[in-house]
Amino acid sequence: MRTKYFLFFIIGALALLSKTAYAQGSANQTAEERSVLGAVVDPGEPETALKSAQSPPAVSRVEPPVEKKITAIEVQGNRFISSAVILSKIKTRLGSVYSTNIISEDIKRVNELGYFSDIKIDTQNFEEGLKVFIIVTEKSLIGKIVFKGYFSRIIREEKLRETIKLKEGQYLDEVQLREDLQTIKDACVKKGYPEARITQGQVVSPETNKVILTITIDSGARMKIKKFDIRGNKNLKTKRLIKLMKSRRAGFFSSGFYKEDLLKDDIERLKSFYRREGYTDAKIDYETGYGAKKGWMFVVIRIEEGKKYVIGQVRAKGNTVFGEDEIIKSLKALGAGKVFSPESMHEGASDIQSLYFDKGYIFAQASESSYLNPDTDRVDVTYSIDEGIIGYVDKVKIRGNIKTKDKVIRRELRIYPGERFDGDKLKRSKERLRNLGFFEEVGYDIEPSDSPDPSKRNLVVDVKESKTGEFSFGGGYSSVDSLIGFIEVAQKNFDWKNFPYFTGGGQDLRFRAELGSITTNFEMSFTEPWMWDYPVSFGFDAYRRARDRETDVGYGYSEKRTGGDLRLGKELNEYLRADTMYKIEEVDISNASSDATADLIKEVGTNIISSMQFGLTRDTRDNIFSPSKGYVLAGTFELAGGPFGGDKDFVKFTTANSKYFGLFNSSVLEFRLRAGLTDAYANSGTVPIYERFYAGGAYSIRGYHERKIGPIDPVSKDPIGGDSMLVGNIEYLYPIVDFIKGAVFYDTGNVWRKMSDFASGDFKSGFGFGVRVKTPIGPMRLDYGWPLNKEPGEPSKGKGRFHFSLSHGF
Numbered sequence: 015m016r017t018k019y020f021l022f023f024i025i026g027a028l029a030l031l032s033k034t035a036y037a038q039g040s041a042n043q044t045a046e047e048r049s050v051l052g053a054v055v056d057p058g059e060p061e062t063a064l065k066s067a068q069s070p071p072a073v074s075r076v077e078p079p080v081e082k083k084i085t086a087i088e089v090q091g092n093r094f095i096s097s098a099v100i101l102s103k104i105k106t107r108l109g110s111v112y113s114t115n116i117i118s119e120d121i122k123r124v125n126e127l128g129y130f131s132d133i134k135i136d137t138q139n140f141e142e143g144l145k146v147f148i149i150v151t152e153k154s155l156i157g158k159i160v161f162k163g164y165f166s167r168i169i170r171e172e173k174l175r176e177t178i179k180l181k182e183g184q185y186l187d188e189v190q191l192r193e194d195l196q197t198i199k200d201a202c203v204k205k206g207y208p209e210a211r212i213t214q215g216q217v218v219s220p221e222t223n224k225v226i227l228t229i230t231i232d233s234g235a236r237m238k239i240k241k242f243d244i245r246g247n248k249n250l251k252t253k254r255l256i257k258l259m260k261s262r263r264a265g266f267f268s269s270g271f272y273k274e275d276l277l278k279d280d281i282e283r284l285k286s287f288y289r290r291e292g293y294t295d296a297k298i299d300y301e302t303g304y305g306a307k308k309g310w311m312f313v314v315i316r317i318e319e320g321k322k323y324v325i326g327q328v329r330a331k332g333n334t335v336f337g338e339d340e341i342i343k344s345l346k347a348l349g350a351g352k353v354f355s356p357e358s359m360h361e362g363a364s365d366i367q368s369l370y371f372d373k374g375y376i377f378a379q380a381s382e383s384s385y386l387n388p389d390t391d392r393v394d395v396t397y398s399i400d401e402g403i404i405g406y407v408d409k410v411k412i413r414g415n416i417k418t419k420d421k422v423i424r425r426e427l428r429i430y431p432g433e434r435f436d437g438d439k440l441k442r443s444k445e446r447l448r449n450l451g452f453f454e455e456v457g458y459d460i461e462p463s464d465s466p467d468p469s470k471r472n473l474v475v476d477v478k479e480s481k482t483g484e485f486s487f488g489g490g491y492s493s494v495d496s497l498i499g500f501i502e503v504a505q506k507n508f509d510w511k512n513f514p515y516f517t518g519g520g521q522d523l524r525f526r527a528e529l530g531s532i533t534t535n536f537e538m539s540f541t542e543p544w545m546w547d548y549p550v551s552f553g554f555d556a557y558r559r560a561r562d563r564e565t566d567v568g569y570g571y572s573e574k575r576t577g578g579d580l581r582l583g584k585e586l587n588e589y590l591r592a593d594t595m596y597k598i599e600e601v602d603i604s605n606a607s608s609d610a611t612a613d614l615i616k617e618v619g620t621n622i623i624s625s626m627q628f629g630l631t632r633d634t635r636d637n638i639f640s641p642s643k644g645y646v647l648a649g650t651f652e653l654a655g656g657p658f659g660g661d662k663d664f665v666k667f668t669t670a671n672s673k674y675f676g677l678f679n680s681s682v683l684e685f686r687l688r689a690g691l692t693d694a695y696a697n698s699g700t701v702p703i704y705e706r707f708y709a710g711g712a713y714s715i716r717g718y719h720e721r722k723i724g725p726i727d728p729v730s731k732d733p734i735g736g737d738s739m740l741v742g743n744i745e746y747l748y749p750i751v752d753f754i755k756g757a758v759f760y761d762t763g764n765v766w767r768k769m770s771d772f773a774s775g776d777f778k779s780g781f782g783f784g785v786r787v788k789t790p791i792g793p794m795r796l797d798y799g800w801p802l803n804k805e806p807g808e809p810s811k812g813k814g815r816f817h818f819s820l821s822h823g824f
Contacts, residue, residue: 207236239312301314327392341369418518449637451639452479452506456478538557590632593629627651634646651666672685693769725806739763741763754786779802779803795817
């Protein structure tokens with residue numbers, strides 16, 4: 015009996031323990047689910063510093079007993095978003111069995127609306143089933159974004175608003191907000207403010223749920239680089255490496271502001287430089303630190319140079335059109351004994367393809383491979399060549415021209431449909447298009463054609479038009495013209511038929527007026543390079559030029575020229591051009607001083623000069639605006655009077671020649687030679703003093719006074735010009751920055767009284783240095799020259815002098 019009661023006690027105790035364990039397990043499971051599904055992203059304090067981005071809104075739910083039907087659904091927490099909008103997104107329905115999977119998907123769908131920062135699901139027993147609660151926290155609508163702090167020196171507010179993704183009128187997304195704050199922080203760091211602190215504050219209106227978002231930017235001190243410490247460079251000098259960098263330490267010529275993105279670019283430049291020097295395994299990194307003084311920092315650059323690789327053998331295979339020696343010769347940066355770099359090896363493949371392209375093999379491909387030869391400890395390079403077939407032009411397409419007519423571009427091309435692709439012709443076509451001055455960029459591409467012939471491809475000429483219309487005015491001073499002001503209206507891509515825009519035809523039209531202390535000029539010029547679409551140019555000029563010559567010579571007089579001309583020209587071949595011009599002008603000499611030379615006194619009054627000019631020009635320059643190679647040879651013969659009438663009879667021959675040599679670092683060496691001969695005929699006796707040659711000054715032999723080299727009047731000791739002239743110049747131009755070039759020059763020459771005395775000796779020379787500056791109103795020249803000989807009529811050699819002018823050169 016006692017045993018029986020004992021068994022009942024044991025069974026009851028076990029049942030009680032089992033029930034307690036089950037209840038505790040269920041409670042633990044519910045608590046665990048709440049801790050995972052009910053976690054909420056903390057949107058931050060009302061004023062919070064920049065933190066890392068967090069996950070999207072989290073949810074919570076209670077796991078109900080299995081197989082219970084849903085008897086009610088209620089949305090809570092929504093004030094501005096209707097319940098119908100939320101309910102329309104869920105698939106949980108009244109009468110359906112509660113499903114955890116469906117609830118999870120419903121949460122995702124509601125979250126995709128983008129209106130809520132928090133979503134929770136809860137349940138409770140209701141009418142023999144379950145009531146489901148969808149509890150939401152609505153996001154605030156951004157009513158206004160306000161920026162505070164001293165940030166304008168870093169980034170403009172307009173740019174700041176464009177940079178961030180949150181906009182006024184959107185719902186406030188805390189995750190996106192943190193990303194935007196980080197974006198602002200990154201912008202500050204790039205501008206040299208690594209200690210910038212970005213904070214945000216929110217003020218929400220309970221009535222409208224709109225938030226005023228305030229972003230405060232505390233830039234902190236702008237850091238300056240005090241010192242660069244380069245370590246580990248054993249073979250390349252520190253000075254050379256620092257020169258490659260665009261970041262600079264603070265000093266007299268540099269602010270030295272720290273810019274993270276610029277420093278990163280510098281590291282890449284150093285890596286590229288090391289590779290080009292043969293150190294292909296070089297590793298470079300950097301770190302920054304702050305100095306003892308506020309606002310100062312230092313940069314430590316650590317370098318592991320590794321081994322320097324040198325090229326051994328260079329071989330080519332697969333080539334039949336060109337011999338191996340010819341292919342290797344075409345490699346600009348690669349050759350036995352030179353340093354090895356992946357860049358130079360890749361460039362070599364491009365050099366080979368260019369070699370084939372120039373001969374029409376546009377499909378040729380060259381691939382490179384390298385091998386470290388253990389016997390020589392050098393890198394052997396092999397190029398495998400697939401020559402392909404010769405390509406021919408199917409169609410020529412023009413792209414990028416908005417104003418310029420197609421025909422203006424096509425008439426400059428030297429390659430036509432049906433011809434084989436030719437590198438030299440394409441290169442010359444690009445040069446001619448650049449020389450028009452209509453385009454910022456000129457390029458070409460090759461694209462497939464519709465032709466069934468596999469050898470045919472379309473040639474696409476891509477241009478980017480520049481501004482060709484100009485309205486300019488300004489003033490300045492030159493050693494030739496003294497004080498001067500000007501106004502000019504010009505259109506070098508004019509088209510008189512294109513009303514009302516008048517652009518795109520390739521014509522040149524300009525009006526210019528100059529008013530100065532000693533000059534007054536009015537000019538009009540028009541040129542049609544292709545008259546009636548034939549390769550014959552036509553143009554005319556009309557002008558009125560007045561000048562007080564008192565500053566040019568010792569005596570004073572006024573010279574006024576009023577006239578015009580008609581021009582015709584034609585290209586005889588690719589580089590040779592012939593021009594002819596008829597000119598008629600009235601020359602008025604007045605206000606001659608009492609001590610003027612007799613040669614001038616007899617010219618006082620008005621004379622008509624009627625002349626015809628004939629010229630030949632051979633021009634092979636690669637760029638007429640800034641040549642680096644080629645030459646120009648120009649000769650002009652002028653016949654005045656005689657069959658053309660007028661008051662003066664004379665002949666004149668002039669020649670102007672230049673040769674250009676491109677040297678290292680984009681520097682250019684230029685040789686110039688100008689010569690002139692003139693003589694009177696019939697009853698004129700002598701050539702008019704205003705038609706003779708003069709030398710000295712900014713445009714001929716620098717270091718001397720304007721027009722003071724040559725014959726002088728034996729009585730007045732004033733220059734009277736001569737009938738023959740020879741001037742030579744040597745000038746070396748080297749780039750300083752993009753728009754400034756330095757110059758070193760040597761000038762020599764003279765003017766002789768008679769034509770028969772040409773080049774008879776007594777040359778006057780000068781040397782010096784100067785700068786060339788591109789300005790919006792034209793090229794500016796400033797030279798300082800020293801004379802190496804005394805001027806005619808002077809007892810001793812003069813001092814050096816400045817020559818300043820706005821012009822297009824000699």
